[in-house]
Amino acid sequence: MAQQEPASPAPEEAYTPDPARWKALAVCLVAGFMTLLDVSIVNVALPSIRTGLDTPESDLQWVLSGYALSFGLFLVPSGRLGDARGRRRVFMAGLVLFTLASASCGAAQSSLWLVISRLVQGVAGGLVSPQISALIQQMFRGRERGKAFGAFGSVVGISTAVGPLLGGLLIQAAGPEEGWRWVFYVNLPIGALCLVLAHRLLPDTPGARGVRLRELDPVGVLLLGAGVVALLLPFVQSRQWPGDEKYLLLVVSAALLAAFAWWERRCTRSGAEPLLDLALYRVRSYSLGSSLGLLYFAGFTSIFFVSTLYLQSGLHYSALQAGLTLTPFALGSGLSAGIGGRLVDRLGRPLVVVGLLMVAIGLAGTAFAVHQVTGKGIGWALIAPLLFAGLGSGLVISPNQTLTLSEVPVRRAGSAGGALQTGQRVGSAIGIAAVGSVFFGRLADDGWSNAYDHGLIVSVGFVIAALLVAIADVVAGRREKGAGQARA
CATH class of the missing domain: 1.10.287 (Helix Hairpins)
Incomplete structure (x- = not known):
């Protein structure tokens, strides 16, 4: 079979707007919020988990990076499975498994039990997530698609950023000893509700068929x-x-x-x-956008890992106080994500460059604030730089998602969207591992403040690397445009 070049998308199937598409999108976004929230909501529960289950440092990192890794590894085959077998069917199967795995996480009696349950939970999240981007491609066209991806980008950014606050509220309500279990149990009613609504509202996939194991x-x-x-x-x-x-x-x-x-x-x-159509990476918008996503998520998600440990174990903040301290990032991301989704068609990749620059400056300001203020007053000093970084983050995730998938045909939507998110999840796992290694390595000798400072430096390094990729894309795009005008 001849290799297909994705730079020239095949004609898309006939499109008839589904009258229930916005309700279906809402179901997808709630499910996406739930699965992506579990990347960060566990952060504020780590000190309680460490005490309650006598968890070593390495297991704490696996609770986070193991979820991100198993999530990422199953995104691509799950995307293809959804394209072939039907996105609604795979979406619902993932919801069932995610809900059951959440119950197992909440009931964990040892750190090994929890890590294994988190790995299964990640697999389930990997089943659900690529169906969302594929369903958006299927249900929407034109400007509506941009708005839908903008909403999804908002969910990606806000779910990761707001996790510490929601986790802190749950632990505050249920108590520090057993409250961490409710960080997982909260998924049970949400998963059940989404399952019922998904059956009623999500559309079938045109051309769905059987699929053999070797095809995955x-x-x-x-x-x-x-x-x-x-x-x-x-x-x-x-x-x-x-x-x-x-x-x-x-x-x-x-x-x-x-x-x-x-x-x-x-x-x-x-x-x-x-598993991965390497021909997709011949398209500059896809290859550079995927690299940017991997690097950005390595820096983005690792911030919350070290920040919550520093605030709770180093400064003795409660889980709720730690979550509130990180809320400005979530607010900033939520405020700007919708704006980014509306501006991306007009401004393109330079919008992402601006967002990444803001994130890097905000995180550098966070590191500076830690050295200027002592004691529990650090939380107040972090408000402005975290808000600024959050505003920048909202201009990165949604626009990058739209730009990266802009030249991908709908028939490859599931696998391409899955590959993009695989990079993001693998980036999260790499970032948590790298930043955690530096953080814990410095902690014994240098204390909490210096360990946090060094961890932030690594996070900022990942963001700057993503910024350099975005700038390279802008430069290459302008050269192509200039060459095209010269030929004309």
């Missing part, structure tokens, strides 16, 4: 998963595994990821469906 590329899933795990292990286990030999796993990771790329090309040449 299990070898590709294993190679990619093993490569990313080998990349994370030296950082997550940095204090548990003394010596530098552990960093040889980075060589193993590079070999596994190279084998993954070879296998995907082999699948394409043989006519089989690869």
Whole structure:
């Protein structure tokens, strides 16, 4: 089978607006909010989990990065499964599994039980999430699609940012000893309600059919998963595994990821469906947008991990106080996300550049504030820089999602959207592992403030790297435009 070049999308199927599309979108956004919220809501529960289950530092990181990793690894095959078997069916199956896994997390009696339940919960989130972007592609066209993606981008940003506040409220209400369990139990009624509404409102997928296991590329899933795990292990286990030999796993990771790329090309040449259509990455908007998303989420989500630990364990804030301290970021992100969704068609990638620059400046201001104010007054000093960073974040996530998928045909919507979010989730896992390694490594010798400072430096580094990718995209786009005008 000849390899299809995604730069020239195939004609989309006939489009008839679904009268229930906005209600269906609301169901998708609530489910998306629930699955993405679990990336960050657990942050404020970490000190309680650590005490209640006698959890070591490495397991604390796996509670977060393990969820993000399993979430990310199943996004691409889940996207393809939804394209083939029906997005509504896969969406509902994911909701059932996510709800059951949440119940298991809440009932955990050991850190191993919790980590395994979080891995299953991540798999379920990976089933749900790619169906959302694919359903938006299916249900909306033109300006409506931009608005729908803008709403989804708002959910992505706000769910990650507002998690610490909601987690703090739940722990405050249920008590510090058992309150962390309600961080997971809260998903049960939400999941049940979404399941009923999804059955009633979500549309079927045109051309849905049966799919065989080999069409989901299990070898590709294993190679990619093993490569990313080998990349994370030296950082997550940095204090548990003394010596530098552990960093040889980075060589193993590079070999596994190279084998993954070879296998995907082999699948394409043989006519089989690869896990990841590498031809998508020949399109500049998709390849650079995916790289930007990975780097940004590495910096974005790791901020909340170290911030909540610093505020609660270092400054002895309650879970609610820690959540309130981080709320300005959520407010800023919510205020600007809708604006970003409306402006992206007119301003394009330069809008993302502005957003990333604001995030970098805001986070640098956060690190500066920690050194200027002492004691519990630090929370007040963080309001302005976190608000500024949040305003910038709202201009990054939604516009980047729209721009990255702008040249992807609807028939590839599920797998392309899944691959984009895989990068974001893998970026989250890498960021938590890298920042956590630096943070815990400095904590024993330098104290909480310096450990937090060094962790923030790593987070800012990821954001600056994303900024450089965005600038490269802007420059390349202007060169292409100039070359096109010269030929004309």
